[in-house]
Each structure stands twice: as structure tokens, then as C-alpha cells.
Amino acid sequence: MSAAPHSPSHDPHAAPAGDPHAGAHDHPTTSTFITIWLVLGFLTVVELAVPRVYDAEWNRHTKWVLLVILAVSKASLVGLYFMHLKWERPWLKYIALLPAYMGVAAVLLMCEEAWRGTVM
């Protein structure tokens, strides 16, 4: 990346003239953060209730799916809002998404393992 200074500006968020993304750079405010905080707290309470509600052996798959969805939702909220990804350019998002590959690998390997368990 070039280190050449851009138009001098004291406001780091001032969208430079001619930036096609200028309109999309509305930045989060304190109320955004408070809202996300409350949502994260609420989702944590829901998460704690899930293992109690789906306690039996027969509905354990429902429990797993619900918990994974809740955890991924919470992690995404932290990434998008607290880590500012929602307002970053696509390439920074691609870098951030790299570890999500591990999730894909996990699903593939577990399916393979479960399938081998049924045939062997």
C-alpha cells in the first residue's frame, strides 16, 4: 500500500470527495454499541436456557444446531459491529473470514466420521 498522504483532514472518518462508498460510511454510535451489548446479553441467556430445554438424548441434535446458530450469531455481531467489519472494504472481510474455513473443515470431517461409523 502506498504511504502517500491523502488530502489532509483532521477527521479520520471524513469521506474524501469522489469516494463511491462515501454514503455507506455511516459509523456506529454509542446507541449502536449499547443495542449490540443488550442483544449479546439476551442471546447469552437464551444459550443458557437451550441445554435445559433440550435436555433429553433424543432431541440432542436440536440442541446442537440451536447452540451453534446462537454462537455463530453472537460471534458475527462482535465481528461486524465491535470489530467494525460492517464498515470495512471487502478484502478486509475476506481476511477476517479465513478462519471460518475451519468450520467448513469441521463439518466435512464430522460427516465423514459419522458416515464411516455407520458402515464399519
Next chain:
Amino acid sequence: MDTSPAAPTAYVSLPAEDEHFGHATGGKVGMWMFIAQDGMAFGGLLLAYGLMRVWANYWPAEGLKPTNVLGIGLTAVATFVLICSSVSMVMAVQAAQHSRKSATTMWLFLTILGGLSFLGIQAYEYTHLVEEGLTLTHGNVHGHELHPLFGATFFVVTGFHGAHVTAGVIYLTCILFGAMKGKYTQGGLSYSPVELVGLFWHFVDLVWILVFTFIYLL
């Protein structure tokens, strides 16, 4: 070290527009690359754990769930403390962006306090679990012989995360000292180091959200 306010020219301007990264600073792109590889390290541990769960006929023991062995209530409090410290971290970044020195210092201090509380709870939890009979190599809790890898998985994954919290607290403390000198509240991009420590801290929070679900609740 020169602690006098640096020449403002170093801070006033954003990096030139980049085709792929916009106005993101080199520091920000670098921190994200570090976070991506650190995320892979956690991913590897969680992947191994996931496969072990598929192989295991019981986890951690016949008729027992992880929620029966691990203290969910206390850990839920720790989880909430970490989420709160993420909020105080975004407030610190916001205060630094608006060149408010005392607010930046206060929010950074509260974030560190959150991190230390989390570590305190973890130390308390570890002590109790070890006293109850759960160790790295072996587990016998409430008369139940546990899966031999339950303790190893639990301590390695939560310990690796705890090491990150410790590193984050040290990193935050260094930034706090700089903030007290007013280094990051000089306007322009001078707030950048606070934003970078924030990215790392939120990452630690994000990983805990996943670890808490996968290790404690599943």
C-alpha cells in the same frame, strides 16, 4: 523515548485510497492478518475437539453432560464480564477518536478490569475443578470416571484462551500508559493504536463466545 506530542503531520491524514482495502491503515490490515492466523490456531483446537466428540461414545462420562461437571453459572458471569469489557473497549476507541483523554483512560482501565475479573474467575474455576479431581490427564468427578481426554481438552482450549486474555491485559496496560500521556488523543489518526488493541480484545471476546458454547454447553 520522546514523550512530547509528536509532530501532527504524522497523524493528520488517512492512507491513500487503496483499491482493495480502502483507507485502512497498514496497522489495521496487519492486525487482521494476525487475527486470521490466530483464529486458525483456535480453529485447529476446536476442530480436534469436534472430531473427538464424534468419536466418543460418551462425553464426559456415561449419563453425564459437560454441563453437569463444569460450573455453567459462574462461567456465564465470566462470559458476560468479557462482553461488557468489549463494550468498554469500543467506548475507549470512540473517546480516543474524539480526542477525549480522560474518557479514553477511564474506558481502557475498565476494559483491563474486565479482563482481570475474567482471569480471576478462571483461576477460581480451575482451582475448584482440580480439587474435584479433573486434571490434564485424568478425571474422576463425583465418583464418575471421566473420558481420559475430557480434562486435556478442557484445560488446553480454555487455557489457550486464558493466555490470550493475559496477553490482551498486558497489551491494554501498555496502551493505557500511552493514553495517560495523551499519545492517542492528538486528533487525526493518533487514536489508531487504541483501535488496534481493540481489534485484538474483541477477537478474544469472540473466541470465548465460541469456546463457551462448544466446550461448556454442547
